[in-house]
Amino acid sequence: MKEKAIAKEKVCGRPRLRNLMPGITCPGCHYGIIIRLLCEVIDEMGIEDNIIGLAGVGCSYAWPMTFDIDFGSCPHGRAPAMATAIKRIHPESVVFTVQGDGDLGAIGLGCFMNALLRGEKLTTIFLNNAGYGMTGGQMAPTTLPGMRTTTTPYGRDPKTTGYPLHAAELVATMKSVAYSARCTVHTPANYQRAKRATKMAFKKQIDGIGYGFVEFLSACPSVWGLSPVESLQFIEEKMLAEFPLGEFKNVDSID
Amino acid sequence: MGKEETRYFELMIAGIGGQGVLTIGRLLAEAGMKIYPNVLYFPVYGAAMRGGESECTVILSDEEIPSPAIHRPQAAIIMTEATFLAPIFKEFEGRVEPGGTIIIDSSIVQNKVQRDDVKTFYIPASGVAQELGSHQVANFILLGAYLEASKAVPLPVVEKTLGETMAGSRRKGLLPLNKKALRIGAELMANYKG
Amino acid sequence: MAEKVFIDGNEAVARGAIQTGCKHFFGYPITPQSEIAEYMSRELPQIGGAFVQSECEGASIYMLYGGALAGAKVMTSTSSPGFSLMQEGISYISAAQAPCVIVNVMRMGPGIGTGGQQGQTDYRQVTKGGGHGAYRCIVLAPSSPQETFDLVQRAFYLADKYRIAAIVLTDFIIGRMAEPVELRTLEFGPLPEKEWALKGKGGKGGRCDHPAGAPRFPGDLSKGIITFYMHLLDKYQRIAESEVRYDTYLADDATLLVAAYGSSARMARSAVNMARAEGINAGLFRPITLWPFPEEPLRQAALAAGKVLVVEDSPGEFVEDVRFAVQGRVPVHLLGLWGRHNERGGGIIYPERILEEIEKLT
Structure with a gap:
């Protein structure tokens, strides 16, 4: 059979700022997609030289090694305090934190809210997968009512464990916040929207306006006990019902 | 220089937070800085800003001062009977060393010292301060009395220090009144008749 | 000046x-x-x-x-x-x-x-x-x-x-x-560059030499917890060898060594003066670095004096390090917070009380 000449064009690859190391997350986890998104955003915004990231404990623990940018790691829940100091000492830099729902919403909620209260100019990437991943699938502040986890074996009962944390809406009520949005990356269109939101959350910091916050709904097939494809469905049907997408705040000045 | 020739003064002031115990203690120490190579000021006070136990120690010395805490001071100024936890009068009456000096704000403290091995001066400082226009200068009257009795630091040096420390203060308008109170305290002591 | x-x-x-x-x-x-x-x-x-x-x-x-x-x-x-x-x-x-x-x-x-x-x-x-x-x-x-x-x-x-x-x-x-x-400025000599610091890639930031916050040997992911601790131990050893600081007062001919740190050392110093005035050869040993602890110098001073009185405003913690240093070779007595003059928060272990203890021990 005669060989057919094929014109090869690279249409996809590893983002320039993604270090050559294997992902360490479970199959179907959305963290890898969000890492790609962040790499693209940092690259496209041209801020790789002066951006400093801080990742908390949990499934984002390996992020500092994953990015080809200056990136530190933090104990559980304390990234906003560390970021505060770094931003105050290097005010020309762009400082962001990556925090899971246990990190930001439970152990570190006070630390996070106080960073907002102090009017810090930082950016936070909040990863909401409705449970604790690394420690083995326990209940998080974002676990949906009725959802089974290893510490809510009969399903989360709001009567004894309360209701899910709506971080993006809460953050939007804070005066010093310039931008707050909730996104997903479970479809290509949503990926593009999330990218725009992330850029905006960085831009608000760069322009000196205020805090930028993006909440990502992120699939966790291992904890949810679902296949990667079922997890997409779960986001579409269950997560979006509890956590509506959208921009909750977007201002160009705070007086 | 022999032991007799070295200068050494120690004073404890005790009262309630808000009476200006620490203000005059610190003032005496800072004035002492102009004269003595070694000066120590050690305040002891509770967590609350008003109403609790408040006391301080001032030591002026030609020689090195090891301990900031003096159990048997040469002299004490007592500005109150007691706080709700501390029997101040009773405690300090007993602690002053034999031959020492106790100066009491007799407008406030009704008790009399029961010892005869100390020199006691009952100065109606708060009453006189009221007549001067502010009960808040009772502390300066008592300091003036101590300076006259002890000659630890000349009054003009204390006045000069007061002027310096109050220069940037929002209370600097009170400087003339404070100085007047110091003078009146010294006069009360100079003319004191037991 | x-x-x-x-x-x-x-x-x-x-x-x-x-x-x-x-x-x-x-x-x-x-x-x-x-x-x-x-x-x-x-x-x-x-x-x-x-x-x-x-x-x-x-x-x-x-x-x-x-x-x-x-x-x-x-x-x-x-x-x-x-x-x-x-x-x-x-x-x-x-x-x-x-x-x-x-x-x-x-x-x-x-x-x-x-x-x-x-x-x-x-x-x-x-x-x-x-x-x-x-x-x-x-x-x-x-x-x-x-x-x-x-x-x-x-x-x-x-x-x-x-x-x-x-x-x-x-x-x-x-x-x-x-x-x-x-208000003197102390000069200590040159310090190493902080090439590990976070300051952005463009500012030659160190990109975090302790990835994931895990204790690892700086800069080398293949090295694990043993290397990390060996590195720390080596560092601690160097500190213990070169950074010990302490102060002594009339300790050379002392027959009783008072050991105290911080504020208690001030009261103890007065008590030593009082004891000397009474003809008792008391001396003072005051650690300035509590870690590294001046173990060897304290042991030498204690052995020379023959007995030690520890003064601390505590039920007794510093005394443990003193005992460890002395290794049971001379008696170590403790005057703890029970030496305070009263029960209130303002209670103090006055020099007079320390002197009493010194007198008891001589």
Whole structure:
């Protein structure tokens, strides 16, 4: 059979700022997609030289090694305090934190809210997968009512464990916040929207306006006990019902 | 220089937070800085800003001062009977060393010292301060009395220090009144008749 | 001679830090050290630095950690309950070998204690490490405002030299007592570059040599926990060999050695004078570094004297290190907080009480 000449064009690859190391997350986890998104955003915004990231404990623990940018790691829940100091000492830099729902919403909620209260100019990437991943699938502040986890074996009962944390809406009520949005990356269109939101959350910091916050709904097939494809469905049907997408705040000045 | 020739003064002031115990203690120490190579000021006070136990120690010395805490001071100024936890009068009456000096704000403290091995001066400082226009200068009257009795630091040096420390203060308008109170305290002591 | 000012130990902390180039301070109010934060809030903005009042000491310590990772000379100060809150952070700081200075103006008792008055009941926690993970911090214990001013400067130097947290341990008495302080700048020599610091890739930031916050040997992912600890042990050994500091007073011909640190050493010094006036050959040994502990010099002085009296305003913590150093070769007596003149928070172990104990032992 005669060989057919094929014109090869690279249409996809590893983002320039993604270090050559294997992902360490479970199959179907959305963290890898969000890492790609962040790499693209940092690259496209041209801020790789002066951006400093801080990742908390949990499934984002390996992020500092994953990015080809200056990136530190933090104990559980304390990234906003560390970021505060770094931003105050290097005010020309762009400082962001990556925090899971246990990190930001439970152990570190006070630390996070106080960073907002102090009017810090930082950016936070909040990863909401409705449970604790690394420690083995326990209940998080974002676990949906009725959802089974290893510490809510009969399903989360709001009567004894309360209701899910709506971080993006809460953050939007804070005066010093310039931008707050909730996104997903479970479809290509949503990926593009999330990218725009992330850029905006960085831009608000760069322009000196205020805090930028993006909440990502992120699939966790291992904890949810679902296949990667079922997890997409779960986001579409269950997560979006509890956590509506959208921009909750977007201002160009705070007086 | 022999032991007799070295200068050494120690004073404890005790009262309630808000009476200006620490203000005059610190003032005496800072004035002492102009004269003595070694000066120590050690305040002891509770967590609350008003109403609790408040006391301080001032030591002026030609020689090195090891301990900031003096159990048997040469002299004490007592500005109150007691706080709700501390029997101040009773405690300090007993602690002053034999031959020492106790100066009491007799407008406030009704008790009399029961010892005869100390020199006691009952100065109606708060009453006189009221007549001067502010009960808040009772502390300066008592300091003036101590300076006259002890000659630890000349009054003009204390006045000069007061002027310096109050220069940037929002209370600097009170400087003339404070100085007047110091003078009146010294006069009360100079003319004191037991 | 440098300018001389009349300041207390707390102000000496703040001034000493600024004198040696610290421009960033993170802290939370707690008696008896809030004056340090107040001073910093007034002065740091004037020199282009950052003062941040945190929401709790747990946040202060992580601001300090962040600031240290950013490569700056940073300090926080607190008092005992706040220092307890900082323990997790000090452990993380030690894992990352992030150089910084922590000041503990300690107060009496567990819990709320006496509400913020004098006491030396943090010795064990501060010198042995209150956090998890078998780390060490350098601990410096001044006994005057001047020494506080000097040791704070030294703490910054040692922190940077060894990449370690340096703790300055004072207390209510040292923090609140004022004496003339000469505002001298101490020179210590060159320090290593902080090539590991976070400052952005363009500014040649170190991209974090302790990935994932796990204690690892700097710069080499293949090296694990054994290498990490061997590195720390080597460093601790070097510190123990070269950074021990102590002070003696009339110890050479002493037949009774009083051992005390910080504020208690001041009262003990008076008691030694009183004893000498009575013809008793008492002497004083005062550790300045509580870690590394001056084990060998103390042992020598104790053996020469034949007996030791430890004075500390505590139920007895420092005495454990003294006993360890002396190795049972001479008797070690303790005058602890029961030597105070009364039960109230303002109770003090006066020199007269120490003298009584000295007399009993001779």
